Amino acid sequence: MALLKAAQVVLGLTGSAAPRLVHAGPRDDGTLDCAAVLEDCRAAAACVHPDGVIAVAGTFSIDRPAVTEALLAHARENPRFVPFLLAPGMTYLCAPAHAERYLRHVLPHLPDVGTIRRRALLGTSVMVVAPGEMPSDGPYAGAARYIDVTMDEVHGYLDPGNAKLFLMLDFAQAGHGLTGDLAEIGVYRGRATILLAKLLRVAETLIAVDVFETYGQTPPFNLVAPFLHNCRRRGVPMERLRMAAVDTLRAPEKALQALGRGRVRFIHVDGGHKDETVRSDCRIAAEATHPDGIIAFDDMFSDMDPEVTPAVLAHFAADRRFAPLLVAPNKAYFCAPRMRMHYLRYLLPFLPGARSRAPMRLLDVDVPAARLDDEPSIEHLMALPSLSGPEAATLHARLQRLGAQSSQGA
Ligand SMILES: C[S@@+](CC[C@H](N)C(=O)[O-])C[C@H]1O[C@@H](n2cnc3c(N)ncnc32)[C@H](O)[C@@H]1O
Numbered sequence: 196m197a198l199l200k201a202a203q204v205v206l207g208l209t210g211s212a213a214p215r216l217v218h219a220g221p222r223d224d225g226t227l228d229c230a231a232v233l234e235d236c237r238a239a240a241a242c243v244h245p246d247g248v249i250a251v252a253g254t255f256s257i258d259r260p261a262v263t264e265a266l267l268a269h270a271r272e273n274p275r276f277v278p279f280l281l282a283p284g285m286t287y288l289c290a291p292a293h294a295e296r297y298l299r300h301v302l303p304h305l306p307d308v309g310t311i312r313r314r315a316l317l318g319t320s321v322m323v324v325a326p327g328e329m330p331s332d333g334p335y336a337g338a339a340r341y342i343d344v345t346m347d348e349v350h351g352y353l354d355p356g357n358a359k360l361f362l363m364l365d366f367a368q369a370g371h372g373l374t375g376d377l378a379e380i381g382v383y384r385g386r387a388t389i390l391l392a393k394l395l396r397v398a399e400t401l402i403a404v405d406v407f408e409t410y411g412q413t414p415p416f417n418l419v420a421p422f423l424h425n426c427r428r429r430g431v432p433m434e435r436l437r438m439a440a441v442d443t444l445r446a447p448e449k450a451l452q453a454l455g456r457g458r459v460r461f462i463h464v465d466g467g468h469k470d471e472t473v474r475s476d477c478r479i480a481a482e483a484t485h486p487d488g489i490i491a492f493d494d495m496f497s498d499m500d501p502e503v504t505p506a507v508l509a510h511f512a513a514d515r516r517f518a519p520l521l522v523a524p525n526k527a528y529f530c531a532p533r534m535r536m537h538y539l540r541y542l543l544p545f546l547p548g549a550r551s552r553a554p555m556r557l558l559d560v561d562v563p564a565a566r567l568d569d570e571p572s573i574e575h576l577m578a579l580p581s582l583s584g585p586e587a588a589t590l591h592a593r594l595q596r597l598g599a600q601s602s603q604g605a
Pocket of ligand 1: 350351352353379380381382383384385386387404405406407415416417441442443444445465466467468472
């Protein structure tokens with residue numbers, strides 16, 4: 196039901212005087228008489244918005260055959276509303292012209308879209324969802340909601356497209372069974388830190404490295420209070436947040452002490468943007484990152500901060516532990532060369548543009564280049580299931596299906 200309401204928002208069906216979703220079915224007094232339920236269906240059809248949905252409860256149950264009888268009678272007499280989705284104990288009807296549109300917005304939320312069956316009912320096509328396939332709040336629902344709804348309220352620089360890539364990369368790491376810590380160098384008001392907090396897995400720590408107020412208010416500095424306020428307000432588990440007040444240029448060893456060596460599975464490097472600082476941050480990130488992990492560099496290929504790109508490329512031309520994985524607007528992602536195919540297998544189904552576009556040649560590697568219009572949709576992110584290492588193969592197949600569906604829907 197919630198999914199259908201969300202779909203209506205996406206489809207622009209809001210703020211109408213007529214109800215957008217109306218229930219029909221067995222009466223509160225338990226009446227299961229076919230005529231009574233049919234009357235309910237008629238009343239629902241009379242008042243619902245023409246583009247809305249009627250939900251008939253109690254259908255296709257051997258305990259209540261009269262409800263199904265009424266549903267079928269109603270569908271025959273009123274072709275303005277056809278069944279399009281059969282969930283356990285509920286049949287949904289809408290105008291024939293909207294059936295596919297609703298399905299396109301609802302199906303990606305279901306945990307295993309690959310096993311949902313398409314069937315014929317009264318000459319129209321319906322999707323049948325089995326009980327085990329009902330949607331649940333997946334492990335990425337909180338992170339996806341943050342990106343979609345509240346991230347904009349936190350001042351900072353992470354954009355939704357890259358935020359979604361952080362999430363996808365986390366998913367790929369889960370598929371690899373990789374655990375470690377998460378980290379950011381240069382946190383400012385916590386916009387990206389909060390997202391990383393939502394990706395923490397059991398026993399992982401989030402390390403926030405920033406100069407903060409180490410030298411008072413002499414630049415670079417970052418006020419601690421608004422950062423902490425935002426983190427608390429947006430649900431960061433404070434007991435798992437380790438703040439390191441370090442100038443990464445002047446005290447790289449101290450930064451490494453806070454981050455640990457080879458432990459961090461994902462680090463977002465977004466501190467100072469001057470050549471020397473970037474080079475120092477590259478060294479720190481390469482030491483701190485797990486051999487299978489990912490380093491995300493901000494402001495790559497940006498003319499606003501032209502010192503970043505040559506500094507990063509110079510570092511990794513010499514340090515071949517990490518190579519370019521993906522270039523996205525304003526960011527470049529690096530991982531170990533042997534991990535590239537693993538990560539790309541997870542990412543590319545969601546990035547049709549990056550698949551079709553010519554790759555970028557960077558440090559002797561052909562690197563897919565994502566663009567803004569490549570973003571995976573929030574619906575897909577919400578639908579991502581939890582997974583652990585051994586489930587990766589199944590999940591990969593599911594991803595392919597979701598990816599295929601995403602490109603068909605586009
Ligand atoms: C661009 S902001 C970070 C934005 C943030 N990651 C976001 O997505 O909203 C840069 C941050 O880097 C910090 N910074 C700059 N130079 C630094 C240095 N040498 N050591 C540690 N932090 C530094 C600044 O204090 C500031 O908070």
